[in-house]
Amino acid sequence: MFKSKILGLGKYVPExxxxxxxxxxxxxxxDEWIQERTGIQERRHIKKGDGNSTAIMGLKAAxxxxxxxxxxxxxxxxxxxxxxxxxxxxxxxxxxxQEGLGIKTCPALDVRNQCSGFVYGISVADQYIKTGMYxxxxxxxxxxxxxxxDMTTRGRHVSVIFGDGAGAAVLSRSDDDxxxxxxxxxxxxxxxxxxxxxxxxxxxxWVPEIIAExxxxxxxxxxxxxxxxxxxxAVVRFSEVIHxxxxxxxxxxxxxxxxxxxxxxxxxxxxxxxxxxxSDDKVYxxxxxxxxxxxxxxxxxxxxxxxxxxxxxxDLVVLAAFGSGFTWGSTIIRx
Numbered sequence: 001m002f003k004s005k006i007l008g009l010g011k012y013v014p015e016x017x018x019x020x021x022x023x024x025x026x027x028x029x030x031d032e033w034i035q036e037r038t039g040i041q042e043r044r045h046i047k048k049g050d051g052n053s054t055a056i057m058g059l060k061a062a063x064x065x066x067x068x069x070x071x072x073x074x075x076x077x078x079x080x081x082x083x084x085x086x087x088x089x090x091x092x093x094x095x096x097x098q099e100g101l102g103i104k105t106c107p108a109l110d111v112r113n114q115c116s117g118f119v120y121g122i123s124v125a126d127q128y129i130k131t132g133m134y135x136x137x138x139x140x141x142x143x144x145x146x147x148x149x150d151m152t153t154r155g156r157h158v159s160v161i162f163g164d165g166a167g168a169a170v171l172s173r174s175d176d177d178x179x180x181x182x183x184x185x186x187x188x189x190x191x192x193x194x195x196x197x198x199x200x201x202x203x204x205x206w207v208p209e210i211i212a213e214x215x216x217x218x219x220x221x222x223x224x225x226x227x228x229x230x231x232x233x234a235v236v237r238f239s240e241v242i243h244x245x246x247x248x249x250x251x252x253x254x255x256x257x258x259x260x261x262x263x264x265x266x267x268x269x270x271x272x273x274x275x276x277x278x279s280d281d282k283v284y285x286x287x288x289x290x291x292x293x294x295x296x297x298x299x300x301x302x303x304x305x306x307x308x309x310x311x312x313x314x315d316l317v318v319l320a321a322f323g324s325g326f327t328w329g330s331t332i333i334r335x
């Protein structure tokens with residue numbers, strides 16, 4: 001069986017910075033209130049007319065990852081695109097990337113696992129490479145949250161958290177048994193579907209029905225979140241799936257050189273860091289700058305950590321995510 005390794009990484013975030021003080025002009029909130037609950041200081045939002053979208057940001061990140069992988073775009077044999085905010089209801093963003101890269105034809109699929117999307121995407125790519133079906137797979141996580149948030153006091157508990165951006169990775173077949181993706185571990189628990197969700201518009205409730213109902217409080221086309229329940233489940237599942245991955249590879253938490261969690265909430269990351277007993281130099285967080293970019297958060301953070309020299313050859317890198325569904329997962333990598 002072959003092994004897969006990350007050959008190139010890329011990221012893109014919009015230039016438009018939205019600070020907590022900016023949000024306080026739109027809703028009843030404050031920098032202190034937001035930082036105390038989430039650790040977020042600012043985030044990036046697509047600005048009307050800047051030419052960005054979920055697919056376009058993903059394309060920019062992908063081009064950087066391909067260049068850094070030192071391969072040609074035509075070497076890409078499969079595209080896996082993770083997002084909850086596609087440009088179209090259908091088709092998915094994967095085919096937009098294929099067209100945008102100018103690849104004549106290759107399979108493209110979209111992953112809809114929200115905050116866990118990139119980890120799920122890495123797992124899909126890893127399996128295709130391990131079985132020998134494909135040699136080079138492009139995995140992208142990209143999100144355009146800002147256009148679909150309730151930017152009023154009513155929606156502040158959700159809207160202050162999310163930002164826009166994209167990250168990408170090129171996974172390639174490797175003959176080096178000493179490095180690469182060691183294992184991936186995925187889970188879901190559908191009984192919590194409604195605790196973090198966006199119910200419409202959908203085939204269950206199309207836009208004309210929503211408008212006709214004229215809801216005053218519970219607007220279904222804005223995301224809703226049971227924050228306390230999500231937090232309680234996240235800290236448990238994060239810990240479980242990290243230990244599952246370590247145990248599978250006969251490793252201990254002391255072996256971790258770099259932990260990159262999904263950037264959901266700085267308080268969640270700090271809680272998990274404390275449980276694992278990791279020092280600050282072994283955890284990478286950037287939610288302070290970008291907010292929660294859902295499927296894009298891990299690849300953006302992974303790219304930044306690598307760019308800053310915080311990840312070196314031979315390091316044990318652990319990725320972990322938890323989000324809507326509930327879904328969660330981990331990836332164990334020997335760099």
